[in-house]
Amino acid sequence: MTDPNEKNGEVARITMAHGNGGRRMRELIQSLFLRHLGNPWLTPLTDAAILPHRLPPDHDLAFASDGVTVQPLFFPGGDIGSLAVHGTVNDLAVSGATPLYLSINAFLEEGLPIEQLDRIVGSLATAARANNVHIVAGDTKVLPQGLCDGVYLGVSGIGVRPRGLLLGAERIHAGDAILVSGPVGDHGIAVLLAREAFGLSGSLASDSASVLPLTQSILDLPGLRLMRDPTRGGLATVLHEIAEATGQGIQLDEGQIPIRPAVRSACDMLGYDPLFMACEGRVVAVVSIHDVDDVLRRWRALPQGQEASRIGVVVPDHDQIVVRNAWGGKRVLQPLENDPLPRIC
Amino acid sequence: MTDPNEKNGEVARITMAHGNGGRRMRELIQSLFLRHLGNPWLTPLTDAAILPHRLPPDHDLAFASDGVTVQPLFFPGGDIGSLAVHGTVNDLAVSGATPLYLSINAFLEEGLPIEQLDRIVGSLATAARANNVHIVAGDTKVLPQGLCDGVYLGVSGIGVRPRGLLLGAERIHAGDAILVSGPVGDHGIAVLLAREAFGLSGSLASDSASVLPLTQSILDLPGLRLMRDPTRGGLATVLHEIAEATGQGIQLDEGQIPIRPAVRSACDMLGYDPLFMACEGRVVAVVSIHDVDDVLRRWRALPQGQEASRIGVVVPDHDQIVVRNAWGGKRVLQPLENDPLPRIC
Numbered sequence: 129m130t131d132p133n134e135k136n137g138e139v140a141r142i143t144m145a146h147g148n149g150g151r152r153m154r155e156l157i158q159s160l161f162l163r164h165l166g167n168p169w170l171t172p173l174t175d176a177a178i179l180p181h182r183l184p185p186d187h188d189l190a191f192a193s194d195g196v197t198v199q200p201l202f203f204p205g206g207d208i209g210s211l212a213v214h215g216t217v218n219d220l221a222v223s224g225a226t227p228l229y230l231s232i233n234a235f236l237e238e239g240l241p242i243e244q245l246d247r248i249v250g251s252l253a254t255a256a257r258a259n260n261v262h263i264v265a266g267d268t269k270v271l272p273q274g275l276c277d278g279v280y281l282g283v284s285g286i287g288v289r290p291r292g293l294l295l296g297a298e299r300i301h302a303g304d305a306i307l308v309s310g311p312v313g314d315h316g317i318a319v320l321l322a323r324e325a326f327g328l329s330g331s332l333a334s335d336s337a338s339v340l341p342l343t344q345s346i347l348d349l350p351g352l353r354l355m356r357d358p359t360r361g362g363l364a365t366v367l368h369e370i371a372e373a374t375g376q377g378i379q380l381d382e383g384q385i386p387i388r389p390a391v392r393s394a395c396d397m398l399g400y401d402p403l404f405m406a407c408e409g410r411v412v413a414v415v416s417i418h419d420v421d422d423v424l425r426r427w428r429a430l431p432q433g434q435e436a437s438r439i440g441v442v443v444p445d446h447d448q449i450v451v452r453n454a455w456g457g458k459r460v461l462q463p464l465e466n467d468p469l470p471r472i473c
Numbered sequence: 474m475t476d477p478n479e480k481n482g483e484v485a486r487i488t489m490a491h492g493n494g495g496r497r498m499r500e501l502i503q504s505l506f507l508r509h510l511g512n513p514w515l516t517p518l519t520d521a522a523i524l525p526h527r528l529p530p531d532h533d534l535a536f537a538s539d540g541v542t543v544q545p546l547f548f549p550g551g552d553i554g555s556l557a558v559h560g561t562v563n564d565l566a567v568s569g570a571t572p573l574y575l576s577i578n579a580f581l582e583e584g585l586p587i588e589q590l591d592r593i594v595g596s597l598a599t600a601a602r603a604n605n606v607h608i609v610a611g612d613t614k615v616l617p618q619g620l621c622d623g624v625y626l627g628v629s630g631i632g633v634r635p636r637g638l639l640l641g642a643e644r645i646h647a648g649d650a651i652l653v654s655g656p657v658g659d660h661g662i663a664v665l666l667a668r669e670a671f672g673l674s675g676s677l678a679s680d681s682a683s684v685l686p687l688t689q690s691i692l693d694l695p696g697l698r699l700m701r702d703p704t705r706g707g708l709a710t711v712l713h714e715i716a717e718a719t720g721q722g723i724q725l726d727e728g729q730i731p732i733r734p735a736v737r738s739a740c741d742m743l744g745y746d747p748l749f750m751a752c753e754g755r756v757v758a759v760v761s762i763h764d765v766d767d768v769l770r771r772w773r774a775l776p777q778g779q780e781a782s783r784i785g786v787v788v789p790d791h792d793q794i795v796v797r798n799a800w801g802g803k804r805v806l807q808p809l810e811n812d813p814l815p816r817i818c
Contacts, residue, residue, distance in 0.1 A: 149705030150809025154714075174641075175701065176537035176568035178634060183528060191631060192521035193576040195614040223521035231538040233578060233627030265629065269540040271816075275622045282578030282627025284610065286536060289523060296519075356520065360494030369499075464495025471616075 142240040147270025160246055161266065164253040169229075169264035177264035179229060183288055190225035190287040192216050197280045199471050201244065203322040205314075205333030206408075208279055209251030211473065214336050214408055215359070216285035217259050221343040222355040222411060224295050225287030230256060231265035233282035238273040248279060259338045261285070277471075290347075297373035299353040302444040305420045306378060307413045309342050309427050310335065310435045311386040312363045313405030317394045319472040332390045337409030342433055345426040351416025352423075358412055360473055361464045364403040364449065366412050367440075368463045371447040380440035380461075382453045403451075404464055406472050414442065487585040492615025505591055506611065509598040514574075514609035522609035524574060524631075532633040535570035537561055541626045544816050546589065548667040550659075550678030551753075553624055554596030556818065559681050559753055560704070561630035562604050566688040567700040567756060569640050570632030575601060576610035578627035583618040593624060604683045606630070622816075635692075642718035644698040647789040650765045651723060652758045654687050654772050655680065655780045656731040657708045658750030662739045664817040677735045682754030687778055690771040696761025697768075703757055704818055706809045709748040709794065711757050712785075713808045716792040725785035725806075727798045748796075749809055751817050759787065 145152040162171055169177040183189065194215035201208045213230065220227040232252065236245065256263050314335040321332060343355055358366040363385070367378050387402045395402045409432060415423055420438055427433030443450075449461040490497040507516055514522040528534065539560035546553045558575065565572040577597065581590065601608050659680040666677060684702055691697055703711040708730070712723050732747045740747045754777060760768055765783055772778030788795075794806040 145811050147705075148809060148811075149710050152810070172641075174568060175564040176535040176570055176630075176632065178568065178570075179534040179536060183534070189524040189528070189631070190521040191524060191574055191576060191610045193578050193610040193612045193629070195578040195580060195612045195627065197580065197614045197616060219520040223519060223523065225521055225523075229536055231536060231629040233538050233540040233629070235540060235542065235580070235625055235627070265536045265538040267538045267540045267627075269542045269625070269816075269818075271542060271622070271625075274619065276625075277616070277620045280580055280614070280616075280625070282540065282580070282612075282629075284538070284576040284578070284627075284629035285521075286534070286631065287521065296517075360492075365494050464493060465497070466490050466493075471614075473614075 140242045142236050142238055142242060142245065142270055144238055144270050144272065147268060153268065160242065161249055164249045165263045167262050167264065169262060179264065186291050187288040188291055190220050190223050190289045191284065192219035193284045194219055195280065195282045196473060197471050198319060198473055199277055200322050201248065201278050203319050203334055205318055206336035207248060207251050208281060209248040210255040211336050211408060212281040212283045213252055213255035213259065214338055215473065216283040217261060218339045218357045220285050220287035221338065221340040222357050223289065224293045224343065224347055225289040227259060227261045227285050227287040229286045230261050230263045231284045232263055234266065234268045235276050235280040236268060236270050237276035237278050238270055240278055259340060293347065295352065295354055297354055297370060300374045300376065300414050300442055302376055302442050303417060304353055304414050304442045305417055305438050306440040306442065307415060307420065307423055307436060307438050308363065308386065309411040309433045311388045311391065312358065312407050312410060313387060313391040313402040315408040316362065316405030316472050317391045321394060332388065335407055335409035337432060339409060339411045341430050342411045342427055345430065346413065346423050349415065349419045349422055351419035353414040355411055355413045358407045358410055360406055362404040362406055363412065364461050365464050367449050370414065371449060375447055377443045377446045378440050378449045379443050380449065380451045382451050384437050384439045386435045386437050403461065408473065485587040487581050487583055487587060487590065487615055489583055489615050489617065492613060498613065505587065506594055509594045510608045512607050512609065514607060524609065528633055531636050533636055535565050535568050535632040535634045537564035538629045539564055541628065541818060542816050543664060543818055544622055545667050546593065546623050548664050548679055550663055551681035552593060552596050553626060554593040555600040556681050556753060557626040557628045558597055558600035558604065559683055560818065561628040562606060563684045563702045565630050565632035566683065566685040567702050568634065569638045569688065569692055570634040572604060572606045572630050572632040574631045575606050575608045576629045577608055579611065579613045580621050580625040581613060581615050582621035582623050583615055585623055604685060638692065640697065640699055642699055642715060645719045645721065645759050645787055647721055647787050648762060649698055649759050649787045650762050650783050651785040651787065652760060652765065652768055652781060652783050653708065653731065654756040654778045656733045656736065657703065657752050657755060658732060658736040658747040660753040661707065661750030661817050662736045666739060677733065680752055680754035682777060684754060684756045686775050687756045687772055690775060691758065691768050694760065694764045694767055696764035698759040701757045703752045703755055705751055707749040707751055708757065709806050710809050712794050715759065716794060720792055722788045722791045723785050723794045724788050725794065725796045727796050729782050729784045731780045731782050748806065753818065
């Protein structure tokens with residue numbers, strides 16, 4: 129098989145023929161996708177992957193989806209490939225599930241350098257291996273130049289979840305604590321700064337990562353009510369959804385919300401609120417006050433959770449989010465209305 | 474909740490804020506997606522759907538994916554919504570599986586009329602119900618105007634398959650028969666003619682449909698070797714893949730391949746070979762000669778299979794596809810090289 133990245137000394141690019149179901153599409157799948165992703169279920173290239181029966185009898189299936197359209201495709205701390213794996217792994221993880229299998233729908237732009245696709249699929253494969261999940265199904269469509277911005281990925285994932293696990297907004301009571309596993313807004317700001325248009329660059333990297341170690345570490349705690357990963361719309365949007373679902377309010381202690389100085393100063397400069405900036409490797413957990421110390425101890429013992437913090441409390445009577453600062457001042461956090469950011473996930 | 478299709482008397486359109494995770498996105502999901510698709514697993518809008526344990530102990534999981542980017546979004550016989558459901562249902566069906574659950578990754582273009590999205594999601598829902606599958610997970614991303622052609626859908630599906638079922642190219646022997654469940658090329662030509670650029674229109678409709686009744690009707694036959702659905706690249710491409718996988722050849726009897734007159738004349742006029750035109754509701758089956766009559770009888774008893782036909786035979790020694798016409802002439806069918814068609818799936 130010839131090197132897919134070179135053709136008569138020129139950079140090889142995706143053509144419409146790579147999406148037509150014929151010979152060039154099969155070559156691309158063999159020489160690029162399967163080289164990175166090959167496994168016993170994907171490699172036969174059948175219409176559906178037939179999966180070994182790994183479902184324990186006391187578990188349910190969990191099924192999640194996440195689409196990824198980030199620009200730029202490569203950014204400090206990650207790229208669209210690893211981000212796509214983490215997106216779906218994290219949706220399963222915060223649901224209390226262990227991810228097992230992923231499928232990838234790839235939408236590719238005609239003209240995309242195959243070298244870029246190669247790096248992205250390599251990154252997909254590395255992220256999948258790191259999380260012990262297998263990419264077992266996929267499909268590729270090619271769009272005419274201009275009708276796709278390089279690559280969009282639609283990922284779906286199957287996981288298993290212990291049947292007795294009770295997580296949900298209906299378990300949340302006034303007095304429960306709100307915890308976050310690490311600094312918020314890193315991903316949103318890192319991607320924003322990576323866009324040339326801003327002419328800024330910094331040391332900041334995306335937090336794009338699997339949260340599975342964080343979620344698995346606290347699943348056994350009886351006071352665990354709910355976990356969420358604050359992606360689009362950031363911490364504020366997850367808290368609004370929790371408030372809306374419970375009909376209760378949340379009071380945040382501003383000084384306890386971990387925010388990196390670089391994120392804070394970029395937000396100050398650009399006029400954004402870090403509480404609305406996307407994370408891609410954080411967990412928000414609502415837990416009974418009896419379990420707060422256990423959660424913080426377990427999270428802080430993990431590399432990703434060292435800056436875990438208790439940031440607020442559920443309060444009765446209204447569904448507002450109120451932020452209190454160190455001087456006793458209060459502000460109400462409004463729900464996200466307009467689009468604060470270019471495509472960051 | 475206000476009518477999502479009207480706003481101050483103007484047509485409401487998708488905006489970037491419908492993709493930001495905030496209030497307008499939640500409203501769109503509630504007032505449009507859940508109105509059509511709502512079910513006990515999707516409606517809670519949790520990060521992952523937790524599915525009831527419907528997996529019989531003597532079955533394996535099947536997992537399949539299909540991306541859909543067809544233009545125009547609406548065409549005679551279907552639209553991108555029903556096509557998306559049929560694509561994944563059919564991938565599972567030809568694998569011998571019964572589809573149970575689907576996930577949808579929707580990529581929407583800023584400016585898309587919400588009325589169009591409403592029809593598409595309604596069509597998704599109708600097609601899912603008709604196949605007894607539930608859409609239980611989803612995600613929506615909005616792309617800036619011009620960077621998406623209305624709507625792209627990435628679908629993944631979970632099914633169950635009897636564990637003892639043996640289907641695969643390795644079971645195919647010289648002498649096995651090749652059968653097709655109905656006329657080929659309807660979808661490709663119907664979509665092509667629906668494109669205004671061609672200035673043509675005809676009575677032809679896409680064959681977009683679930684093939685599940687066809688596949689389920691013959692699963693018990695011991696001589697069933699393999700089933701495929703000839704989509705992108707058409708019948709010819711599926712036969713090339715079978716020939717490549719088995720290392721054997723296929724001899725086709727041109728007079729036995731069902732092709733509608735309207736498809737044949739459109740192909741003549743436009744210079745296409747109908748054998749390369751996509752189908753979206755047909756099955757190609759390879760079966761032992763002992764089971765040919767049973768397959769044809771069962772397929773012809775179904776509304777979709779009335780024109781089922783035995784079209785060829787597996788021959789030893791080479792992996793070519795040879796087409797014999799009524800006068801004894803022969804031509805070799807080459808694999809698909811360049812892109813024959815605009816986006817038809």
